[in-house]
Amino acid sequence: MNDNMTSISAKLVAFVVFPNLKLLDITGPMQVFADANQISPGQYDLKVVSANGGAIPSDAVLPVATDPISSLKGNQINTVIVAGGAGAPVAAEDDVFIEQIRDLAARTGRLGSVCTGAFILAKAGLLVGRSAVTHWDSCDRLKDAFADITVQKDAIYIKDGDIWTSAGVTAGIDMSLAMVAEDIGRKYALKLARSLVCYLVRPGGQSQFSGPLQQQIGDSTGKFGDLNIWISDNLTSDLSVETLAEQVRMSPRNFARRYKQHIGVSPAKAVEALRVDAACRLLEESELPLTVIANRCGFFDDERLRRALMRGRNVAPGVYRERFRTGPGVDGGAI
Template identity: 55%
Template sequence: MPSKNAISRKTILFVVFPQVKLLDIAGPLQVFSDANEQLNDVYKVLVASAGGGLVASDTVLPIATVGLEELKDLALDTLIISGGSGALAASRDAEFVECIEKLAQRSRRVGSVCTGAYVLAAAGLTNGRRVVTHWNDCAQLQSDFPETLVELDPIYVNDGGVWSSAGVTAGIDMSLAMLAEDCGKSASLAVARSLVTYMVRPGGQSQFSAILSNQSKDNAGRFDVLHYWIENNLFRQITIEAMAEIAKMSPRNFSRVYKQHTGQSPSKAVEAIRVDAARRLLEDSKLPVKTIAAKTGFGDEERMRRAMHRNVQVSPSAYRERFGSS
């Protein structure tokens, strides 16, 4: 771990708005607060909002903030925009967005947690840059801000000093990575241990979502009935012919149209749905892996292991260890 006296103090400003998700601010804030305890106050941490005072979160706990107007002359190192259900409204507030843009110009790096990426994008800070947000908001963010290069799976992204993280707890991962950049890997690892979390989480954010929903571009829901049928028939062999019959198409036309509307082949979709079902059983049951492989149609453990590595980059045993119920 680096010497406590070797690290210059950096100012980190978190910006929140009404209906901010509490964990989006509390998780990253805890990382830097724990770093201060272990490294003798290497960070000056502030929480601000447009008007200052108490800001309502998505829980019963409000957040005490200073007003952005009070920070005009503040020397900033890092600016982080939290996420929450109020992010979209905040991104459409021209005065607020202009203030964020000015703060960003004075910051060495900027970042967002979850849907806070909307605010960064509205301020023009993500143009031509790789960005991630909550898996359920990726498509909308890309549609609203086509100049932004939205990625689906990373837990967090750092593209030239513009950081962004996926849903909710991913803000902790991003903050640990920022800490490693500032103070070294050993400091970040020590804080990760104190929080009982990974310094580098295995797998991407797709492991937390319904994988097909994450990957699908079928916004019209053309294949919803088919997907429901697949989910309820995982125990059997699912052929192209059977799926085409459910979709009321010829097999050849079905394969073409399905890929056109969802961005993946029918066989890949079936595998993704099998993996999602296996993932839920690994989380919620004590069934042996062999039994789960049979119930979800993989047939044997090795096939399921390979499929999980392809889809969520984690083995069944590692997934259960990390996410299974105690």
């Protein structure tokens, strides 16, 4: 630990809640900052506030004890994080609460939201001209309601200047880890992520869903579940429509039609998504050359790997590895 970290003034982080918030939207990010104080003592001073203070009901059994937002007057605020949840639409229509949010935003260096908390920031006019994200199930609604916001529906979180927005629930943990990395360094955020038994801080651009998860969601009947597992285990094989159809004992034409009907994408796109997902894991977790990764994942060519990753993740392999790698060699090795 860097000794000079204990001598700095604690950064005030204020978590804003409202009735019927989603409990994990606030407890997840709060745990990140609380545990950061265990790794680097004295970094953060945590406050939970609401419009009028008191016990605020959540969507779970536990209420949340809060101070009134007015209690922060006169304080220098480093970070404000607005929770999401089923109560967000009602909170967004509370003019007094929205004015309080505007006042907090004017007095903080960093403003964030979790899940549908983005609607509160949007209602306050704080996302005008910005890129933002919310829970995948609410992205279209955010886009339709606020045409002056660029909604990036696949992102885990987005940092646009001093405003951060994150996707649903656990994405708030990713966002908070990234904030901690910005404050005290990536090395300490890595250590913190390990202590929380979660993924390394992810700098935004990864999709809310992996290729396999997208297919599980699409294939609600489970009809092609075994086939998708077989594909994942045989990425270097011939995965043409004819080969896949033979695996499930269907004609190629009928298979292609039924697969797209159940999964939502063509067999070729599904195969590419699984290969991209595998390549991303190797880019994150290993130092293997791109040629080796391309071969192991069934691309067999660096350029084919690059094109597929650009289509699937909108980023080149080298840039993806630089942003997301978690294997040996990151920040001088394992912590």
